Every structure is written in C-alpha cells, then in structure tokens.
Amino acid sequence: MRALFVALLLSYASGSGKAAGASGAKGNRFVCTAVPAGTDLSCPVETTNRVQSTSPQEEELRNTIIQLRETILQQKETIVSQQGTIKELNSKLARCEADARSRGNARRKDYSKNTMGDLPRDPTETVEQLGKTMQSLKDRLENLEQLRANTTGGMFPNELRDLLKRRLTDLESQLLTRVAELEEEKSQLYNETTAHRQRTENTLNSLLERITELEKSNSAFKSPEDFKVSLPLRTNYLYGRIKKSLPEMYAFTVCMWLKSSASPGIGTPFSYGVPGQANEIVLIEWGNSPMELLVNDKVAQLPLAVSDGRWHHICITWTTRDGFWEAYQDGERLGTGENLAPWHPIKPGGVIILGQEQDIVGGRFDATQAFVGELSHFNMWDRVLRPIDISAMANCSAYMPGNVVPWVDANVEVFGGATKAALEICEDRLFDS
Numbered sequence: 001m002r003a004l005f006v007a008l009l010l011s012y013a014s015g016s017g018k019a020a021g022a023s024g025a026k027g028n029r030f031v032c033t034a035v036p037a038g039t040d041l042s043c044p045v046e047t048t049n050r051v052q053s054t055s056p057q058e059e060e061l062r063n064t065i066i067q068l069r070e071t072i073l074q075q076k077e078t079i080v081s082q083q084g085t086i087k088e089l090n091s092k093l094a095r096c097e098a099d100a101r102s103r104g105n106a107r108r109k110d111y112s113k114n115t116m117g118d119l120p121r122d123p124t125e126t127v128e129q130l131g132k133t134m135q136s137l138k139d140r141l142e143n144l145e146q147l148r149a150n151t152t153g154g155m156f157p158n159e160l161r162d163l164l165k166r167r168l169t170d171l172e173s174q175l176l177t178r179v180a181e182l183e184e185e186k187s188q189l190y191n192e193t194t195a196h197r198q199r200t201e202n203t204l205n206s207l208l209e210r211i212t213e214l215e216k217s218n219s220a221f222k223s224p225e226d227f228k229v230s231l232p233l234r235t236n237y238l239y240g241r242i243k244k245s246l247p248e249m250y251a252f253t254v255c256m257w258l259k260s261s262a263s264p265g266i267g268t269p270f271s272y273g274v275p276g277q278a279n280e281i282v283l284i285e286w287g288n289s290p291m292e293l294l295v296n297d298k299v300a301q302l303p304l305a306v307s308d309g310r311w312h313h314i315c316i317t318w319t320t321r322d323g324f325w326e327a328y329q330d331g332e333r334l335g336t337g338e339n340l341a342p343w344h345p346i347k348p349g350g351v352i353i354l355g356q357e358q359d360i361v362g363g364r365f366d367a368t369q370a371f372v373g374e375l376s377h378f379n380m381w382d383r384v385l386r387p388i389d390i391s392a393m394a395n396c397s398a399y400m401p402g403n404v405v406p407w408v409d410a411n412v413e414v415f416g417g418a419t420k421a422a423l424e425i426c427e428d429r430l431f432d433s
C-alpha cells in the first residue's frame with residue numbers, strides 16, 4: 001500500500017511536470033528516482049508553486065492508507081488466531097462427544113444447555129467481533145470516499161484530480177475485495193461453528209433420548225405392580241419369567257388376574273419346574289380338559305372357567321397337610337379337594353415361567369400348551385390365605401403383594417415377543433365387558 005502511495009507521488013510529480021512543460025516555454029524535466037518504502041515521503045522532488053506537495057488532504061490520505069493497511073494485517077492475524085480457537089473448540093467438542101457417548105449407559109446426567117461452559121470463547125462472540133472490525137473498515141472506506149469527493153472541489157489541478165480519482169478507485173476496489181474476502185471468511189467461520197454445534201447438539205439430544213428411553217422402560221408404570229404381561233400368540237417361544245425362585249414350602253397360595261378367550265383351553269398361565277420335577281406346580285387348561293392344578297405331577301381338576309375374554313381374578317391354595325386345596329374365581333371359592341400330593345414339600349430353587357409349560361426346567365415348551373392372553377398381579381404366598389383376603393383382592397378393596405413372589409416390574413422378564421404394558425385400574429378390570 002505504501003509502495004502504491006510512492007508510485008502515486010511519482011506519477012503526480014511527473015504529471016505536474018507535464019503540466020508545467022505544457023505551459024512553460026522550455027519544458028522543464030524532472031528526474032525521478034525510486035524512493036525506498038519507509039523513507040520520509042514529503043516530496044523529494046521540486047514542487048511547483050501551484051500545489052503544496054504535503055497538503056493536509058494528502059497527509060490525511062496517507063495516514064488513512066497506512067491505518068487501513070495495519071487494520072487489514074491485524075484482521076489477518078485475528079482470523080488466524082480465531083481459526084486456532086475454532087480448531088481447539090472442535091477438538092474439545094469431539095472429546096466431549098466421545099465422553100458423553102462412553103457414558104451412554106450411565107444414569108442421566110444433568111445436561112443443561114450450558115454443556116459447553118468450559119469453552120475458551122463463545123464462537124458467536126468471535127464472529128460478532130469480526131463483524132465489528134469489518135464495520136470500522138467500511139467506515140474508513142466511507143471517509144476515503146468523502147476525501148475523494150472533496151478532491152473534486154477544485155483544490156487540485158484537473159490532471160492531478162483525475163489521477164487521484166483513479167488511484168482512489170483502485171484503492172477502493174482493493175479494499176472492497178478485502179472486505180468481501182473477510183465477509184467470506186466470516187461466513188465460513190460462522191458456518192463451520194454452526195454446523196459443528198448442530199452436530200454436537202444432535203448427538204447430545206439423541207443421547208438424552210436414549211437415556212430417557214432407558215429410564216422409561218425401567219419405571220414406565222405408575223407403580224411397579226401396575227403392569228400386565230401380554231402373550232398374544234400360541235407359540236413355544238413367547239413367555240415371561242419370574243426372576244425370583246421359591247423357597248421350600250409346605251403350603252402356598254397363588255393368585256393372579258388373567259384374561260383370555262383362547263380355545264380349546266386357555267393353556268398354561270404358569271408353571272414351576274425344579275430339577276428332577278418339571279411339573280412341581282403347574283396350572284393348565286389344555287385341550288378340552290377343565291383347568292388343572294398339578295403338584296409334584298399329581299393332578300386336581302378345578303371348577304374354574306375364565307375363557308370368556310374378560311378379566312378374572314383367580315386364587316388357588318394348597319397345603320401339604322392332606323394335600324388340601326381350594327380354588328377361587330372372582331373372590332368366590334368354587335371348589336376344594338384333598339389328597340393332592342399330600343405331605344409333599346414344594347421343592348426350592350426352580351424356575352417360574354408365565355405362559356408356558358416346562359418339560360425341562362426353564363425350557364422345552366409346547367406350543368399347544370401355551371397360554372394366550374394377558375396376565376397380571378401374579379403373587380405367591382407360602383401360606384393359605386383367608387377367604388376374606390382373597391375376596392377383598394378380587395373386589396378391588398385391597399391389594400396384597402405376595403410374600404414369596406410379589407408382582408413387581410423388576411422381577412418379571414419377557415421373551416420372544418411377549419410384552420409388558422400398563423394395567424387398567426382394578427375397577428375397570430372388574431367391570432370389564
């Protein structure tokens with residue numbers, strides 16, 4: 001830029017010379033020598049008396065140009081350092097993303113909007129800064145424009161005026177190019193930052209969604225017992241499993257809500273198999289047979305009928321004393337009997353399967369014996385419950401969790417397409433039609 005100015009002065013000098021030559025008789029000639037940049041630029045050549053070589057306008061023009069040049073250099077530096085900042089920012093974000101990903105299975109963190117709190121600098125601020133600097137550059141350009149307008153005011157001879165105008169036009173277009181470049185860089189910086197932010201935000205959002213999803217599946221129900229298991233198809237692979245096993249027992253009560261319209265027979269609501277005895281306890285309604293209770297593979301037929309597609313509450317009690325049993329449906333005791341595996345202790349450590357009959361412990365299911373429908377509130381006690389407790393559960397005036405197997409979400413696993421879903425409230429089940 002300074003070189004340009006020198007050239008301008010030289011041209012100006014020769015221009016004046018020409019002007020002088022045209023008017024003078026002899027035609028004075030000026031010898032021009034190159035002036036190294038940085039030397040005193042008050043015109044080294046003789047001046048005519050018409051124009052002062054160091055007029056205030058020139059001085060100002062010169063200062064403006066020098067300032068502009070410095071500004072542009074500073075801008076360049078600023079941009080380089082800002083690019084450094086952005087690189088650093090990117091690597092921080094990458095680390096942050098990787099970090100967040102590795103915590104994907106952890107419990108929810110408090111991801112406030114301010115996750116990036118440790119950034120060295122807000123990228124938006126950087127871009128704003130750049131914008132301000134550019135504005136000041138434009139202001140200076142306007143001043144230059146003004147100066148140019150002032151030169152048309154007749155203070156300079158025509159040729160000089162034209163020359164100045166041309167030079168100023170050059171200067172202007174150079175400045176405009178630079179401003180355009182800066183605009184471009186600014187937009188690039190901005191796009192880069194925005195795009196990266198967007199990516200990071202997206203990653204964080206999807207992480208949050210996944211965590212929320214995980215949390216939901218852990219406690220989707222109003223309370224841990226307010227859910228049912230759906231076994232919609234007669235297969236040998238849909239089933240539920242109770243994680244808890246049974247202790248040795250000399251009596252038990254098992255209750256549940258169930259809903260099925262399968263025929264013939266609703267299948268096997270549950271089975272308990274132990275090593276050496278796959279039919280330790282089984283409740284099954286198979287083919288055209290009535291519902292049966294098996295204890296140690298001995299059979300009792302129960303007078304229960306529930307396959308009308310409505311919710312029913314059933315309870316079965318059994319005690320080793322004489323092998324006495326009771327069968328309740330919807331709070332009413334519909335049948336009793338004895339000699340069902342008398343004096344047999346229920347063996348511990350087996351597997352409770354919902355919806356399938358086990359031929360070996362935990363497996364070898366038979367599709368024709370599968371339960372089709374919905375099950376809930378499968379609870380077991382190691383004692384015989386009183387009729388009043390059972391009818392209170394069946395008419396929704398009480399809920400008792402089993403003392404050996406309570407119905408809780410965390411204690412029930414589903415497999416093969418069986419699902420857990422929220423359970424209708426008890427009154428809705430009761431008057432379900």
Ligand SMILES: *[C@@H]1O[C@H](CO)[C@@H](O)[C@H](O)[C@H]1NC(C)=O
Nearest residue numbers: 057060143144146147149150
């Ligand atoms: C140009 O002239 C106007 C009025 O003549 C003056 O106010 C202004 O400061 C001048 N600008 C420059 C850059 O010399």
Ligand SMILES: *[C@@H]1O[C@H](CO)[C@@H](O)[C@H](O)[C@H]1NC(C)=O
Nearest residue numbers: 184185186187188189190191
């Ligand atoms: C920045 O993004 C805008 C809009 O998406 C686009 O028009 C512009 O060309 C981009 N600038 C650069 C430098 O990529």
Ligand SMILES: *[C@@H]1O[C@H](CO)[C@@H](O)[C@H](O)[C@H]1NC(C)=O
Nearest residue numbers: 388389391392393395396397
């Ligand atoms: C529900 O059953 C219990 C126990 O049999 C009884 O005391 C209560 O009155 C019944 N409630 C209703 C609303 O039927």
